[in-house]
Amino acid sequence: MADWDWDFTWEILPRLLAATVNTLLAAGIGYIIAMFLGLAFALAQRTPSNTLTMAVREAVEFIRSTPLVLQIFFVFYVGPEFGVVLSPWVAGMIAIGLHYAAYLSEVYRGGLENVPQGQWEAATSLNLSTARTYFRIIIPQALPPSIAGMGNYLVGIFKDTPVLSVIGVAELMQTANSIGSENYRYLEPYTMVGIIFLLISLPSAALLRSFDAWVRRKLGMN
Amino acid sequence: MSYFEFLVAHGDLLLSGTLVTAMLAAVSIALAIVLALTAGLMRLAPAGPVRWVATVYIEFFRGTSLLVQLYWIFFVLPLFGLSLDKFTAGFIGVGMNLGAYGAELVRGAILSVPKGQWEAALAINMSPLTRMRRIILPQALVIMLPPWGNLLIELLKGTALVSLISVADLTFQAKQINATTFMSAKAFGTALIIYYVMARFIITPLMRWLERSMARKLGRA
Numbered sequence: 001m002a003d004w005d006w007d008f009t010w011e012i013l014p015r016l017l018a019a020t021v022n023t024l025l026a027a028g029i030g031y032i033i034a035m036f037l038g039l040a041f042a043l044a045q046r047t048p049s050n051t052l053t054m055a056v057r058e059a060v061e062f063i064r065s066t067p068l069v070l071q072i073f074f075v076f077y078v079g080p081e082f083g084v085v086l087s088p089w090v091a092g093m094i095a096i097g098l099h100y101a102a103y104l105s106e107v108y109r110g111g112l113e114n115v116p117q118g119q120w121e122a123a124t125s126l127n128l129s130t131a132r133t134y135f136r137i138i139i140p141q142a143l144p145p146s147i148a149g150m151g152n153y154l155v156g157i158f159k160d161t162p163v164l165s166v167i168g169v170a171e172l173m174q175t176a177n178s179i180g181s182e183n184y185r186y187l188e189p190y191t192m193v194g195i196i197f198l199l200i201s202l203p204s205a206a207l208l209r210s211f212d213a214w215v216r217r218k219l220g221m222n
Numbered sequence: 223m224s225y226f227e228f229l230v231a232h233g234d235l236l237l238s239g240t241l242v243t244a245m246l247a248a249v250s251i252a253l254a255i256v257l258a259l260t261a262g263l264m265r266l267a268p269a270g271p272v273r274w275v276a277t278v279y280i281e282f283f284r285g286t287s288l289l290v291q292l293y294w295i296f297f298v299l300p301l302f303g304l305s306l307d308k309f310t311a312g313f314i315g316v317g318m319n320l321g322a323y324g325a326e327l328v329r330g331a332i333l334s335v336p337k338g339q340w341e342a343a344l345a346i347n348m349s350p351l352t353r354m355r356r357i358i359l360p361q362a363l364v365i366m367l368p369p370w371g372n373l374l375i376e377l378l379k380g381t382a383l384v385s386l387i388s389v390a391d392l393t394f395q396a397k398q399i400n401a402t403t404f405m406s407a408k409a410f411g412t413a414l415i416i417y418y419v420m421a422r423f424i425i426t427p428l429m430r431w432l433e434r435s436m437a438r439k440l441g442r443a
Contacts, residue, residue: 065375065421066414067382070393074414077406159287166386173289186297194294197286205285 009188012179016192019175020200026092026171027158033097034157035150038104043134045109063102069163071095076167092164100157107149111142144215151208155201162193172196228408232399239395240416246313246381246391247420253317254324254377261321262328263354276325283322289383291315296387312384312391320377327373331366332358364436371429375421382417392416 044056063071075098076091086094115138123133162173176189223231257279264276283291292315296308306314335358343353385394396413400406 061422062414062418065379066417067379067393069382069385070396070410070414070417073393073397073400074406074410077400077410081404081406162287162289163383165289173293176293180297186293187301190290190294190298194286194290197290198282201285202281 005185005188008183008185009192012189013192015175015179016172016189016196019170019172020196022169023158023161023171024200026089026096026161026164026169027154029093030096030100030161031154031157033093034100034104034153037097037101039108041101041105042108042112045105046112060102060105063099064106068096068099068160069166071099072163072167088164088167088169092167092169096157096160096164099160100153103153103156104150107146107153108142110149111146112138114145115141144219147212147215148209151205151212154208155205158204159197159201223405225408228405229412232403232409235395235399236392236412236416239390239392239413240420242309242390243378243381243392243417244420246309246316246384246389247378249313250316250320250377250381251374253313254321254373257318257321258324258328261325262332265325265329266332280322280325283319284326288315288319288380289386291319292383292387308384308387308389311387312381312389316377316380316384320373320380323376324370324373327366327369328362331362334365335361360436360440364433364440364442367429367433367436371426371433374425374429378417378421378425 041056041060045053045060047053072092072095075095076086076088079086079091119137119141120133123137128137161171164171165174165177168174172193176193179189180186229236261276261279264272265280267273267276292312295306295315296311299306299311339357339361340353343357348357381391382393385391385397388394392413396409399409403409
């Protein structure tokens, strides 16, 4: 039977908490990349060019149906083969940002397609430019229904950050691994990582749900 | 080295990795379906404690990451005297994680079967068990099949993480080939394509076919 060592737990807690900051940072940076890149993916599928639409569609499908860990390896190890050496952080952010951009583009696409056709026609009849139509008419209406999906992926990207440890990004999982191998004790670090994840992801999920409900109420959506 | 030569030299490793991934995915899918149905139904049970057990399972596995769960199962459980070999630890981790997500799909689908169906079953004096088995679940199944298609692809992707507890799956073999040949683009690129083919040309068509045949059985096609 394993014995939980409280002294050891307190000793490693500061290191784990410091690593939690890195984890949150990784999730935050990755998500910001994903938000903008995802919008680009979604808009690229709405251009008149069929070839571009098809190409982006296939790329999004490909990214969505292949494992993140393999994509991280790919970005990290393929660069040097062509003379581009990326640090673990940069490679990790590119890979996880790209992965979630594919997911978010689907959320945006759903939101954009839900805006009634009449809104487009009204904008055209008012002679609004395409950019103005998007930014003033379409996107403000497409955004609120997308909030729930975007929230899910925000929590999702946070829970996927441990995968970054495979290329040595010093986030929570990687730190727990080092603590474990330095002390030959894995019970406390791994359990603490699990608890920290629970303590962050459950309240954030609840918070995002009530934010979504609040926006819907404010906009009189239900 | 051309790509063809690469495939000749390392094809056998990639193939054996693919088989391990396919096997692990199949066993995990079975476990995930059983757990999802059980936990999903438990979430709807009238008795509080039954609901709570299911809620704890679901929230716990949805609230932490799969990688953390795999490491915990593989490295920490032995400290409690429960040693699992890596393949077993792998499919238990993947199956339990995706089963928790599946349970929410089951619950949602059961709740979205129209109220009239429940009332009709009650009106003809069906027992709750028969009502669930004959009336509600078949209709819930049709509702939840499309999201299950996505979930199974998530599961297939999730199996890649078992390479980190050194199950010799496709990702593991790609990493090995990369480490010995340094041909990263070919090694990881080929593995990515194999995953894509499995998701897009095996899982997706299979689920579409299942959706169609289920809809036909309920006279909706």
